[in-house]
Amino acid sequence: MTDSLTVRDNRTGAEYELPITDGTIRAADLGQIKADDDSPGLAAYDPGFVNTASCRSAVTYIDGEAGILEYRGYPIEQLAEHSNFLEVAYLLIHGELPTQEQYQAWEHDITYHTFVHENVKSFMQGFRYDAHPMGMLMASVGALSTFYPESRTISDAENRRMQIVRMIAKMPTLGAWSFRHAQGKPYVYPDNDLSYTENFLSMLFKMSEYKYEPDPRIAKALDTLFILHADHEQNCSANAVRSVGSSQVDPYSAVASGVGALFGPLHGGANESVLRMLRRIGSTENIPSFIEGVKNGNERLMGFGHRVYKNYDPRAKIIKKAADDVFEVTGVTNPLLDIAKELEKIALEDEYFIQRKLYPNVDFYSGLIYEALQFPPEMFTVLFAIGRTPGWLAQWEELVQDKEQKIARPKQIYTGDRGLEFVPASKRWA
Numbered sequence: 459m460t461d462s463l464t465v466r467d468n469r470t471g472a473e474y475e476l477p478i479t480d481g482t483i484r485a486a487d488l489g490q491i492k493a494d495d496d497s498p499g500l501a502a503y504d505p506g507f508v509n510t511a512s513c514r515s516a517v518t519y520i521d522g523e524a525g526i527l528e529y530r531g532y533p534i535e536q537l538a539e540h541s542n543f544l545e546v547a548y549l550l551i552h553g554e555l556p557t558q559e560q561y562q563a564w565e566h567d568i569t570y571h572t573f574v575h576e577n578v579k580s581f582m583q584g585f586r587y588d589a590h591p592m593g594m595l596m597a598s599v600g601a602l603s604t605f606y607p608e609s610r611t612i613s614d615a616e617n618r619r620m621q622i623v624r625m626i627a628k629m630p631t632l633g634a635w636s637f638r639h640a641q642g643k644p645y646v647y648p649d650n651d652l653s654y655t656e657n658f659l660s661m662l663f664k665m666s667e668y669k670y671e672p673d674p675r676i677a678k679a680l681d682t683l684f685i686l687h688a689d690h691e692q693n694c695s696a697n698a699v700r701s702v703g704s705s706q707v708d709p710y711s712a713v714a715s716g717v718g719a720l721f722g723p724l725h726g727g728a729n730e731s732v733l734r735m736l737r738r739i740g741s742t743e744n745i746p747s748f749i750e751g752v753k754n755g756n757e758r759l760m761g762f763g764h765r766v767y768k769n770y771d772p773r774a775k776i777i778k779k780a781a782d783d784v785f786e787v788t789g790v791t792n793p794l795l796d797i798a799k800e801l802e803k804i805a806l807e808d809e810y811f812i813q814r815k816l817y818p819n820v821d822f823y824s825g826l827i828y829e830a831l832q833f834p835p836e837m838f839t840v841l842f843a844i845g846r847t848p849g850w851l852a853q854w855e856e857l858v859q860d861k862e863q864k865i866a867r868p869k870q871i872y873t874g875d876r877g878l879e880f881v882p883a884s885k886r887w888a
């Protein structure tokens with residue numbers, strides 16, 4: 459027995475040996491299989507890359523059947539319980555946990571890069587009063603590339619590290635200012651005396667008090683949520699960052715494309731959609747008719763289902779528990795939580811969802827916590843983006859260093875017309 463496929467082309471009778479490595483065959487090896495010498499070789503057709511590996515990566519491991527998620531080999535449950543977001547960000551970017559000295563330098567660098575150029579504030583104030591914060595975040599992250607033109611020299615490792623520190627440091631500032639803009643409130647500058655997540659809360663919620671005093675339990679809950687969102691291997695937005703980054707553009711432009719992908723309701727935008735769905739359902743009595751709507755295709759159970767997890771998303775378990783802790787702190791008994799729990803219970807017993815292996819994903823409960831923390835739904839995906847930034851950057855850093863990577867340029871199956879004779883408008887319209 460060998461690690462290979464023997465493929466017989468029934469058009470010609472020819473046989474080919476295709477090596478199997480790491481559970482894959484190289485799509486390029488299909489190119490040798492031709493109907494005749496003048497025909498192009500075979501290619502793989504895979505809409506949405508459902509069964510295509512685009513890269514080799516050591517950042518995040520997921521076992522969808524077993525519901526396992528590990529960052530650089532560490533189980534998410536342990537990191538969520540015992541680590542903090544900046545340490546997890548260091549782990550994702552550098553591939554190992556920091557020494558005390560490395561952590562202190564990392565925390566110092568990030569703390570002292572939270573400010574953005576005053577011009578950023580000027581153009582953010584140019585958005586409409588009701589601009590969606592994700593649209594503002596996507597635009598402002600991309601705009602940072604114009605303030606750091608040296609970031610286009612991506613071959614320089616120290617330069618890349620500087621941009622990585624800047625982006626992790628400034629994402630909360632941009633996210634908080636998008637929130638304050640939407641609320642018509644003055645922008646709050648970073649407070650370097652506070653921790654990463656406390657500072658974010660200060661920029662979000664500080665009003666006339668001299669110094670904002672964040673509730674440490676809220677800061678901890680948010681920090682844990684950031685850890686749970688930090689990376690998730692080749693999801694839609696990571697793929698966007700890698701695809702855009704493969705043209706060797708600066709990292710701000712690449713991450714801005716990730717923010718755009720995350721905005722979609724099938725991806726990070728689902729947390730906002732879940733809350734709107736729960737509000738629309740309104741009460742547990744309406745759940746059976748909603749479920750019927752899902753089955754006949756008129757509804758989608760947002761926050762359920764996953765391309766990889768065919769079991770309970772391990773992050774959803776942790777978030778569901780964190781929800782109870784946060785509600786204890788905020789004293790908010792959210793009626794929507796009862797609807798969510800009843801909806802989950804019914805769905806997990808229903809053949810439609812069981813057959814399709816649909817379970818709650820990371821977005822099903824996170825919105826309920828964000829709402830309890832006084833965030834409006836349009837801010838939920840901004841919170842997801844802040845948490846995901848180290849993951850995007852770890853994927854980008856790996857792409858830049860991967861000698862096997864090339865500019866992303868897939869093939870297509872052409873279905874249009876061929877060789878038409880052009881008739882000028884003057885004749886066509888005569």
Ligand code: SDX
Pocket residue numbers: 689690692693694723724725726728752757758759760761762763764765766814816819820821
């Ligand atoms: C995230 O990839 C990642 O890792 C993403 C993420 C990350 O951390 O980066 O985990 C974050 O994006 C989580 C997913 C958040 N999205 C949602 O909650 C939106 C609702 N879920 C889906 O739309 C869907 O489940 C996806 C997009 C998440 C996955 O879609 P797939 O893998 O393309 O699966 P599919 O759409 O082909 O669905 C398979 C079947 C279909 O039924 P049939 O056509 O076979 O009859 O399951 C059905 C779908 O209709 N289905 C659902 C459903 N999700 C899938 N039916 C009802 N409700 C749902 N939520």
